[in-house]
Amino acid sequence: MKKPAFKIYPGMSIRGKWSGRRYTVIRELGKGACGTVFLCKNNQGDTYALKVGTDSSRMMLEVNMLKKFSKVQGVKLGPSFVDVDDWVTGTTTYPFYVMEYIQGESLHSFIKGRSKDWIGVCALQLLSQLDHLHKAGYVFGDLKTDNLLIHQTQLRWIDVGGVTAIGRAIKEYTEFYDRGYWNMGSRKAEPSYDLFAVTMIMMEMAYPHRFEKGSDPRKTLEHKAGASVWLKPYRSFLLQCWQGKYKDAAEMKAALSRVVMKRKNQKPVPTVPRARKRAQTNDTEASEMLTLSVLVTAFLGISIYSFWM
Amino acid sequence: MKPGRLKQILLLTDGCSNHGEDPIAVAALAQNQGVTVNVIGVLDDQQKSQPQGLEEVESIAEAGGGVSQIVYQKSLSQTVQMVTRQAMTQTIQGVVNKELQEILGKDQSIEELPPEKRGEVVEVVDDLGETCDLEVLVLVDTSASMHHKLPTVKDALYDLSLSLNARSGKNHFSVFTFPDVNDTIKKVIEWTPELGDMNRVFSKLSSGGYTPTGPALKEALYAFTERPMRGMQDGVDPYEETGF
Numbered sequence: 437m438k439k440p441a442f443k444i445y446p447g448m449s450i451r452g453k454w455s456g457r458r459y460t461v462i463r464e465l466g467k468g469a470c471g472t473v474f475l476c477k478n479n480q481g482d483t484y485a486l487k488v489g490t491d492s493s494r495m496m497l498e499v500n501m502l503k504k505f506s507k508v509q510g511v512k513l514g515p516s517f518v519d520v521d522d523w524v525t526g527t528t529t530y531p532f533y534v535m536e537y538i539q540g541e542s543l544h545s546f547i548k549g550r551s552k553d554w555i556g557v558c559a560l561q562l563l564s565q566l567d568h569l570h571k572a573g574y575v576f577g578d579l580k581t582d583n584l585l586i587h588q589t590q591l592r593w594i595d596v597g598g599v600t601a602i603g604r605a606i607k608e609y610t611e612f613y614d615r616g617y618w619n620m621g622s623r624k625a626e627p628s629y630d631l632f633a634v635t636m637i638m639m640e641m642a643y644p645h646r647f648e649k650g651s652d653p654r655k656t657l658e659h660k661a662g663a664s665v666w667l668k669p670y671r672s673f674l675l676q677c678w679q680g681k682y683k684d685a686a687e688m689k690a691a692l693s694r695v696v697m698k699r700k701n702q703k704p705v706p707t708v709p710r711a712r713k714r715a716q717t718n719d720t721e722a723s724e725m726l727t728l729s730v731l732v733t734a735f736l737g738i739s740i741y742s743f744w745m
Numbered sequence: 746m747k748p749g750r751l752k753q754i755l756l757l758t759d760g761c762s763n764h765g766e767d768p769i770a771v772a773a774l775a776q777n778q779g780v781t782v783n784v785i786g787v788l789d790d791q792q793k794s795q796p797q798g799l800e801e802v803e804s805i806a807e808a809g810g811g812v813s814q815i816v817y818q819k820s821l822s823q824t825v826q827m828v829t830r831q832a833m834t835q836t837i838q839g840v841v842n843k844e845l846q847e848i849l850g851k852d853q854s855i856e857e858l859p860p861e862k863r864g865e866v867v868e869v870v871d872d873l874g875e876t877c878d879l880e881v882l883v884l885v886d887t888s889a890s891m892h893h894k895l896p897t898v899k900d901a902l903y904d905l906s907l908s909l910n911a912r913s914g915k916n917h918f919s920v921f922t923f924p925d926v927n928d929t930i931k932k933v934i935e936w937t938p939e940l941g942d943m944n945r946v947f948s949k950l951s952s953g954g955y956t957p958t959g960p961a962l963k964e965a966l967y968a969f970t971e972r973p974m975r976g977m978q979d980g981v982d983p984y985e986e987t988g989f
Contacts, residue, residue, distance in 0.1 A: 454859055454860060492855065492856045492863070493834065493838065493855060493863075493867045493870060496860070496863050496864050496867040497867050497868070497871060499860070499864060500864050500867070500868060520860045520864075521860060522860075529856065531856075603913075604875050604911075604912070604913070605875060605908065605909075605911035605912040605913075606908075606911060607830060611822070611823060616904065616907050616908070617822075617904075622907065622910070622911050623907055623908050623911040624911040625911075
């Protein structure tokens with residue numbers, strides 16, 4: 437039995453069937469796979485994100501994940517859980533839940549006009565967070581830019597609906613980020629499944645319009661990683677990940693840190709090292725001149741001394 | 746609680762049936778026999794409007810207790826696995842709802858439970874979806890208009906096997922095509938736990954303008970019910986009977 441699509445407008449009030457709590461809709465924030473997210477406020481005027489859907493089981497599974505993963509080991513991962521209830525309109529009941537509203541920028545708009553260092557920095561932040569999640573026994577699953585936001589230069593997860601216990605099957609995925617689609621492994625929930633998605637998020641920052649897998653998916657990836665100026669510093673790091681060199685998020689993070697830190701010491705702009713080289717030769721010339729003049733003075737001194745003798 | 750084995754027929758077609766018995770009636774019969782019927786209507790990527798007769802897709806799936814979807818070729822892979830999973834969940838939910846009604850009385854369903862209780866029940870449903878055994882009989886329409894879509898179908902079936910084999914439960918797949926001149930449907934892949942190399946699967950193609958969806962579905966149903974009694978009863982370990 438299919439439920440008719442709901443119509444929700446700004447100013448509308450959504451009341452929970454079980455708790456009676458009311459939320460007033462301010463505007464739509466976005467549409468997800470199984471529902472629509474609205475910005476809303478409660479009676480006290482606090483703003484939240486509210487998701488309304490049709491599939492009550494799926495929504496409930498999301499709530500369970502949200503409750504579990506708002507915080508893992510004291511680290512804030514997903515948005516905090518606030519409320520879950522049903523909304524009755526006419527003869528139809530729609531499940532909804534309420535969570536913390538995370539204000540921020542999409543990864544795409546954030547990266548625009550910034551340097552390519554940010555590709556590495558964002559990926560590092562993501563890997564740190566994944567490390568916590570994996571250590572708790574779960575993988576993110578449907579890891580993609582749509583499920584992430586940048587809040588004051590900090591990466592935040594806004595949708596943890598695809599989080600899956602390690603060892604189970606990945607149920608939700610988006611082809612571009614899915615290693616199965618790229619012929620690079622299974623759809624079992626393993627930390628390495630997320631690690632692959634991290635590399636694809638990095639790829640997407642260089643190719644915002646994404647690309648097709650072609651007849652040889654691995655070749656396509658390797659070619660694309662080499663063809664972008666933006667990915668140049670990360671190229672061998674990406675290739676190593678696809679070769680399965682990194683066992684877990686911590687190891688991958690360490691490798692990426694080395695790339696990002698290295699770039700900081702040796703300035704990437706080609707004119708800078710040349711200028712420094714010139715400065716270096718000037719330095720050596722100066723020291724040569726100094727030793728020469730010291731020698732000359734000493735020699736002169738010795739000859740004057742021997743002349744007096 | 747064990748849901749035993751879930752049985753599904755997955756029909757891939759691009760048009761309306763025009764020969765033989767009513768496919769909707771056959772789908773209803775299948776559901777009654779414990780076999781869910783899912784239907785995917787495959788459109789050409791350039792196709793703008795929905796061709797006539799594809800409403801049948803939805804009606805067959807509805808009668809068969811399954812899920813239907815009409816998609817463009819390029820999203821076939823993802824749809825095939827999504828439809829299969831959705832139908833699994835739907836079947837398991839049906840079983841759980843029945844149990845709930847027995848315990849809590851009529852009109853009770855997962856949806857009617859208060860959120861906290863619902864949260865616990867959906868976890869049980871999710872666990873069953875991960876661990877139950879699944880048999881999928883894929884029935885591919887290979888009539889003339891489908892020919893150029895068959896490479897995409899092959900990819901999608903390989904992808905389906907990849908998705909389902911990530912689960913802990915066992916899977917069995919078999920692939921049939923129709924129409925076939927002699928037997929209405931033709932088995933092109935024997936029951937197997939994995940759909941790997943399908944290179945020569947659709948090599949011999951039938952042409953002609955008739956699409957006997959109803960008779961094909963019926964044959965597919967027979968192919969299910971006439972299988973040796975391997976774990977046909979719920980909860981029976983199929984390997985016990987063979988003496989292992």
